Amino acid sequence: MPKLQDLPFLMQLLDDEDPDVRQQVRQQLGAWGGNLETVTAPYWDQLSDPQMEVLRGVSEQIRHSNFHTFWEEWLEDLAHPRGLYLACEALADRMTDFGKPPFRLLMEDMVVLFKTAYPQPTFEDLMKFLFVQQGFHAPKGPFHQLDNSLLGQVILRKEGTQISLCAIAMILAQEVGLELHGVNIPGHFMMAHASEDGWVIRDPFRSGHPLPESLETYLIRRLEQSGLDWPDIFSPAANMVSRMLRNLAHAADKSQDKEHKALFDQWLLDLQGAMEIEPDELS
Known part of the structure; x- marks a missing residue:
């Protein structure tokens, strides 16, 4: 996982000309998981439209991946004491737009x-x-x-x-x-x-x-x-x-x-x- 102080530099490489660089940046940002939007939000106004579009794509991939993980875990334990919370959280976050609170x-x-x-x-x-x-x-x-x-x-x-x-x-x-x-x-x-x-x-x-x-x-x-x-x-x-x-x-x-x-x-x-x-x- 990249350090917080490295985020501004990494995000400037989101639309780098080198596809290998772009892929490495996406992987490093993806390591933040569901916290990606929270940690990157302070820098959004420094990004170009193409860079923001790439960041949205990374965030969407994380949401999709997290949903499948949490949803499958809940399906395996439908009687979980906090089952309603867990299922609602999985569904809500899967459908939450970029930039909206989880x-x-x-x-x-x-x-x-x-x-x-x-x-x-x-x-x-x-x-x-x-x-x-x-x-x-x-x-x-x-x-x-x-x-x-x-x-x-x-x-x-x-x-x-x-x-x-x-x-x-x-x-x-x-x-x-x-x-x-x-x-x-x-x-x-x-x-x-x-x-x-x-x-x-x-x-x-x-x-x-x-x-x-x-x-x-x-x-x-x-x-x-x-x-x-x-x-x-x-x-x-x-x-x-x-x-x-x-x-x-x-x-x-x-x-x-x-x-x-x-x-x-x-x-x-x-x-x-x-x-x-x-x-x-x-x-």
């Missing part, structure tokens, strides 16, 4: 802000922080667009689909020691946590408020008729990620983005294979 950094910043504001947080504090102070909300524009399902963009724009908002809330909850579950309701996705009076179901499209009593009563009746209880429809990380991938594939299809549609479809097939189920069995 998912882990965005989450770490939120954790620090939340812990500072609420040293001993409750679920009410979590909802207030996300949906009032941070301002997360339902999409204001077209629902089925990629930015509403790409978690890095959801955090930056403060808006997203129900399952995207739930995923962020669940990851943040886990990071501060709260246990929040995803609830897979047909056509909707909500979150639940235990209380002294039973389970509390919260809707991310209603600022994280509990369900109205009439709707909760209706859903409980439907569950009882099926012989189920709330925990029976809690969604494991793998099922959540599969639903998120379906949303992404649908959004890509709506925008006629064939390249990303093919990627999301392939990742979904990978996940289905790891879960050892048929494609039409995954809800």
